[in-house]
Amino acid sequence: MKKRKHPTPRTPSPEGILLKNLRVHADITQAELAARMGLSAAMVGYWESGRIRPSTHWINVACDVLSVDDATRKVVLTLREDDWDPEAKILKPRAEKKTTPAVTIPVSVFSDAE
Numbered sequence: 001m002k003k004r005k006h007p008t009p010r011t012p013s014p015e016g017i018l019l020k021n022l023r024v025h026a027d028i029t030q031a032e033l034a035a036r037m038g039l040s041a042a043m044v045g046y047w048e049s050g051r052i053r054p055s056t057h058w059i060n061v062a063c064d065v066l067s068v069d070d071a072t073r074k075v076v077l078t079l080r081e082d083d084w085d086p087e088a089k090i091l092k093p094r095a096e097k098k099t100t101p102a103v104t105i106p107v108s109v110f111s112d113a114e
Contacts, residue, residue, distance in 0.1 A: 029041075063076065
């Protein structure tokens with residue numbers, strides 16, 4: 001008889017962790033969230049456990065159902081894998097982006113007249 005392999009432990013995705021926290025904060029179960037989204041509770045569980053990463057579409061739908069404000073929604077949608085510290089279970093602060101200084105271009109550069 002073959003031994004059944006146990007699935008390897010998965011590290012939850014940053015999106016899954018945040019969606020779970022938002023769901024718990026809204027005081028609804030996975031089954032309730034799934035029903036409001038038209039999905040199975042298993043799918044929501046897969047997102048939260050890291051088995052599957054939610055698509056942008058489903059993140060937006062979950063944010064709508066959970067009445068998430070625009071700033072929080074933007075954070076969830078722009079997460080990257082390197083934003084998450086799985087051992088500490090926290091989001092790492094992002095380094096400030098270096099921007100190039102603004103350059104003023106004279107309007108004459110764009111005109112056709114010579």
